[in-house]
Amino acid sequence: MKIAVLIKYCPDSEAAINVVSGKLDTSSAKFSVSPYDEYACEEALKIIESQGSGEAVVFNVGPEKNGKGLRDELARGADRAVHIVTEKEITCPEFTSRLLAAALKQENPDLILCGWKGIDYDLGITGTKVAEKLGIPHVMVVSKLTIADGKAICTRQVDSGDEIIEVPLPAVIGAQKGLNEPRYPSLKGIMKAKKKPASQITPAQLGVEEPTGKAMYTGFTFPPSKSAGKKFEGPESVVEVVRLLREEAKVI
Amino acid sequence: MDFSYSEEELEVLDLVRQVADEQLAPNLAAIDESGEFSRGNFKLLGELGILGALFPEEYGGTDLGFLTYAMCVEEVSRGDFNTGLTMSVHSMSASTILKFGTKSQKEKYLPGAIAGTNLLAFALSEPDYGSDSASIKCHAKKVSGGYLLNGEKAWITNALDADQFVLWATIDPQLGKTGITSFIIEKGTKGLGIGPNEHKMGGGGTTTSSLILTDCFLPNENRLGEEGKGLRTALNSLSGGRIGIAANATGVSQRAINEAAAYSKKRIQFDVPICEFQGIQWKLADMDTKCEAGRLLYRKAAYMKQFAGNDINKDPIKEASQAKCYATDVGLEICSEAVQIFGGYGYSREYPVERLMRYIKVTQIFEGSNEIQRNLIARELLKS
Numbered sequence: 001m002k003i004a005v006l007i008k009y010c011p012d013s014e015a016a017i018n019v020v021s022g023k024l025d026t027s028s029a030k031f032s033v034s035p036y037d038e039y040a041c042e043e044a045l046k047i048i049e050s051q052g053s054g055e056a057v058v059f060n061v062g063p064e065k066n067g068k069g070l071r072d073e074l075a076r077g078a079d080r081a082v083h084i085v086t087e088k089e090i091t092c093p094e095f096t097s098r099l100l101a102a103a104l105k106q107e108n109p110d111l112i113l114c115g116w117k118g119i120d121y122d123l124g125i126t127g128t129k130v131a132e133k134l135g136i137p138h139v140m141v142v143s144k145l146t147i148a149d150g151k152a153i154c155t156r157q158v159d160s161g162d163e164i165i166e167v168p169l170p171a172v173i174g175a176q177k178g179l180n181e182p183r184y185p186s187l188k189g190i191m192k193a194k195k196k197p198a199s200q201i202t203p204a205q206l207g208v209e210e211p212t213g214k215a216m217y218t219g220f221t222f223p224p225s226k227s228a229g230k231k232f233e234g235p236e237s238v239v240e241v242v243r244l245l246r247e248e249a250k251v252i
Numbered sequence: 253m254d255f256s257y258s259e260e261e262l263e264v265l266d267l268v269r270q271v272a273d274e275q276l277a278p279n280l281a282a283i284d285e286s287g288e289f290s291r292g293n294f295k296l297l298g299e300l301g302i303l304g305a306l307f308p309e310e311y312g313g314t315d316l317g318f319l320t321y322a323m324c325v326e327e328v329s330r331g332d333f334n335t336g337l338t339m340s341v342h343s344m345s346a347s348t349i350l351k352f353g354t355k356s357q358k359e360k361y362l363p364g365a366i367a368g369t370n371l372l373a374f375a376l377s378e379p380d381y382g383s384d385s386a387s388i389k390c391h392a393k394k395v396s397g398g399y400l401l402n403g404e405k406a407w408i409t410n411a412l413d414a415d416q417f418v419l420w421a422t423i424d425p426q427l428g429k430t431g432i433t434s435f436i437i438e439k440g441t442k443g444l445g446i447g448p449n450e451h452k453m454g455g456g457g458t459t460t461s462s463l464i465l466t467d468c469f470l471p472n473e474n475r476l477g478e479e480g481k482g483l484r485t486a487l488n489s490l491s492g493g494r495i496g497i498a499a500n501a502t503g504v505s506q507r508a509i510n511e512a513a514a515y516s517k518k519r520i521q522f523d524v525p526i527c528e529f530q531g532i533q534w535k536l537a538d539m540d541t542k543c544e545a546g547r548l549l550y551r552k553a554a555y556m557k558q559f560a561g562n563d564i565n566k567d568p569i570k571e572a573s574q575a576k577c578y579a580t581d582v583g584l585e586i587c588s589e590a591v592q593i594f595g596g597y598g599y600s601r602e603y604p605v606e607r608l609m610r611y612i613k614v615t616q617i618f619e620g621s622n623e624i625q626r627n628l629i630a631r632e633l634l635k636s
Binding site for chain 2: 071075184185186187188189190191194
């Protein structure tokens with residue numbers, strides 16, 4: 001079984017993000033593979049191990065530095081990497097999904113796994129868009145996955161219990177936390193990663209152009225910092241507190 | 253010295269750092285309390301290939317070289333002193349087999365040692381001969397087909413948990429140095445008794461016991477290297493072991509610095525975090541500078557050890573002793589200052605730094621006491 005894994009390489013969950021004149025500054029942030037995509041890759045490795053054969057191909061769209069993210073997954077055990085190299089980070093999911101869909105068409109995987117969202121922009125839409133462009137089903141936020149007889153049986157946790165959804169393959173499955181526990185790469189894996197096949201392609205080679213008329217990020221701001229609270233002391237202040245709660249805070 | 257690490261080395265270190273933070277450090281307090289050796293930690297290092305850094309690929313190793321190996325020991329020790337110590341002693345014992353063993357000995361013992369499925373211990377010291385290792389009295393009497401061992405070994409790290417021991421004995425006590433011979437002995441061999449676990453200042457995490465050999469027969473195939481060449485084997489292994497202990501102490505020192513720096517930022521006295529006081533800053537600055545100096549010494553020695561390869565004459569004896577002696581001496585100072593910065597909390601077992609101070613004390617004593625290291629350094633420098 002050939003499994004494609006779509007990964008995003010983004011600032012680590014503990015990275016400090018700055019905003020400089022309305023733009024994100026990630027220059028001092030440590031980057032890593034988005035955790036939900038790590039679940040996706042682990043699941044691909046587990047499926048291949050349980051079936052005894054198969055190929056896990058990891059895909060990424062983004063600048064040259066993202067090659068490190070792909071190599072991390074090769075070190076964990078993925079077999080091959082496809083890097084769609086762009087000059088800058090692509091923040092438009094429509095563009096990203098067009099690129100991924102074009103690259104995936106060349107590969108014809110039996111199953112496509114991705115994180116249900118990236119931990120940077122939190123959009124949770126790229127996997128769905130890829131499925132739409134390939135004309136195949138998708139199930140997102142999956143916390144248990146069983147592959148059998150050309151079908152994917154997916155479990156989604158909802159507030160009141162579990163939903164079980166069955167889709168024919170190929171399909172796009174978006175991993176949720178709890179799907180598995182991603183393994184560490186081994187030292188041998190790290191050393192082998194460099195020797196594994198990794199191809200680079202450009203949007204032009206895929207024949208994909210940047211969409212026009214798309215939604216664009218125009219600015220970022222931090223939430224306003226909280227102003228200092230007021231302190232009241234002694235029983236005689238109660239009247240004043242009640243007055244302020246009524247007139248200023250307007251909560252009573 | 254070229255300390256520009258390759259991308260691969262940095263990725264390996266990143267992995268070891270992550271494993272130390274996520275898997276080792278959180279369990280240290282529990283391991284210390286339990287008093288038991290953590291087989292799980294040792295196996296984890298084997299599974300991830302971290303125990304294979306010094307060994308060729310044909311036995312399952314990664315052959316990353318001594319410098320990367322020592323840096324891995326530092327990172328593991330920052331997470332857990334005991335696991336770092338075990339890694340160092342085990343690797344020292346296994347590399348003795350790699351360097352001096354026959355092909356069949358290597359094939360028999362190294363794959364398991366690298367995979368973390370069999371643990372090796374190093375048995376040189378005796379109750380009456382520690383620093384004076386040339387005078388050991390454990391007797392390996394030559395008999396038909398092998399040797400009959402009688403005697404006692406003391407202070408053997410992980411003795412209760414080890415699967416095999418690399419052990420030194422003399423074929424004739426009258427011969428002195430030239431009688432010393434090394435052997436591989438399996439746990440469970442008839443005539444090999446293991447004493448109770450010593451109650452140590454450093455608490456749990458590794459066991460320490462004596463070995464009692466009573467008419468213990470070892471066939472010729474268990475002899476490691478040539479008869480009478482054992483002291484040379486031991487000393488060559490020990491220089492590597494000393495670099496390992498320097499890295500081990502550096503890891504513990506770094507942990508103490510990290511803990512103390514973090515605490516000094518959150519402990520408020522006189523309305524400010526105590527890290528704003530110059531008295532605390534100067535302590536931290538000295539701790540960090542000493543730690544860095546020890547780190548440079550062990551890395552230099554490791555670098556030289558790597559390039560010495562199998563050439564015993566190029567063994568960095570002086571540099572290994574300097575690294576071991578310095579990194580462990582400053583290690584105790586650093587850990588003691590970390591306890592001081594934590595104040596009363598530092599003395600409490602609820603907080604992590606008293607444990608580091610208890611652990612690090614032994615690094616000045618074992619693998620050749622720091623007094624012996626100074627003798628070696630002086631001997632080497634007065635040679636020419």
